[in-house]
Amino acid sequence: MNNDPKWYIVTGASSGIGRSIATTLLNRGKNVVLTSRTVSKLEDTVRDYTSDRYRIIPWDLSDLSSLNDYAKTVKSQVGAISGLVHSAGTQKTIPLAMTTKDRIDEVFNLNSFAAMILVSLFSKNGYFNNEGTSFVLISSMAAHEGAVGKAIYGASKGAIEGFMLPAAAELVSKKIRLNALIAGIVETPLAEQFLSKATEEQRKALEKSYPLGFGEPEDIAEFAAFLLEDTSKWITGQKFIIDGGHTVRAV
Numbered sequence: 156m157n158n159d160p161k162w163y164i165v166t167g168a169s170s171g172i173g174r175s176i177a178t179t180l181l182n183r184g185k186n187v188v189l190t191s192r193t194v195s196k197l198e199d200t201v202r203d204y205t206s207d208r209y210r211i212i213p214w215d216l217s218d219l220s221s222l223n224d225y226a227k228t229v230k231s232q233v234g235a236i237s238g239l240v241h242s243a244g245t246q247k248t249i250p251l252a253m254t255t256k257d258r259i260d261e262v263f264n265l266n267s268f269a270a271m272i273l274v275s276l277f278s279k280n281g282y283f284n285n286e287g288t289s290f291v292l293i294s295s296m297a298a299h300e301g302a303v304g305k306a307i308y309g310a311s312k313g314a315i316e317g318f319m320l321p322a323a324a325e326l327v328s329k330k331i332r333l334n335a336l337i338a339g340i341v342e343t344p345l346a347e348q349f350l351s352k353a354t355e356e357q358r359k360a361l362e363k364s365y366p367l368g369f370g371e372p373e374d375i376a377e378f379a380a381f382l383l384e385d386t387s388k389w390i391t392g393q394k395f396i397i398d399g400g401h402t403v404r405a406v
């Protein structure tokens with residue numbers, strides 16, 4: 156029997172960082188709504204947990220006009236939420252010469268616009284826990300340093316960082332906290348997509364720029380869980396770089 160009324164949404168819970176955040180929360184006794192497009196992979200995430208502790212709500216979050224229905228579906232299944240982390244994301248390497256409006260839309264719809272709309276929808280009365288709620292966005296070092304082919308991805312992450320602080324100011328009176336994590340390279344299928352295209356030499360150079368090595372999903376998940384839980388109840392409107400020493404490396 157599950158008596159803990161707190162529910163947390165994890166988008167992107169079928170893979171990488173989102174999957175690790177979902178299991179970290181479940182391991183800490185929290186209840187989790189898991190969302191991505193692929194039910195079978197979401198089921199893999201929760202294989203070791205009892206079904207009263209989670210809900211699988213598959214959704215294509217880049218379908219922005221459907222997000223109102225998504226919020227209503229979550230509310231009807233678990234009531235008001237105590238937290239949300241938007242870890243669903245897409246990283247496309249798009250050289251500037253191949254940039255089109257459709258490709259920009261694809262990246263921004265999921266990485267930026269869905270993040271903003273989810274924060275907006277779940278901060279409406281009745282959708283969040285009035286005693287304290289926490290939202291976490293996942294940004295990337297790609298918004299903070301040069302990398303060929305990452306302009307659109309970096310811009311999509313810059314957009315959520317720009318959104319975070321003014322939105323946090325608006326939400327604080329509702330006891331909703333909003334923070335962002337800025338991650339360096341974390342070994343996930345998303346990172347493997349571009350690492351696999353690098354030459355041996357490029358990969359070695361990149362690895363060398365991470366004095367503590369590339370990250371593991373758990374390195375982000377532990378901090379995300381801390382930000383979602385009440386242990387961080389005095390923290391809002393902040394960005395935290397987690398990057399294995401990438402920004403402090405000696406050159």
Ligand SMILES: NC(=O)c1ccc[n+]([C@@H]2O[C@H](COP(=O)([O-])OP(=O)(O)OC[C@H]3O[C@@H](n4cnc5c(N)ncnc54)[C@H](OP(=O)(O)O)[C@@H]3O)[C@@H](O)[C@H]2O)c1
Nearest residue numbers: 167169170171172191192193216243244295340341343345
């Ligand atoms: N890995 C890194 O090095 C790194 C660094 C900085 C920031 N980040 C950010 O961290 C977040 C998680 O990335 P990751 O590395 O864990 O990537 P990942 O392993 O590829 O996971 C991406 C997740 O997003 C979901 N997703 C993709 N399109 C979706 C859609 N249209 N609707 C709903 N869900 C969708 C995927 O599930 P389905 O395919 O089942 O839909 C999957 O669960 C992303 O925002 C990424 O930009 C990653």
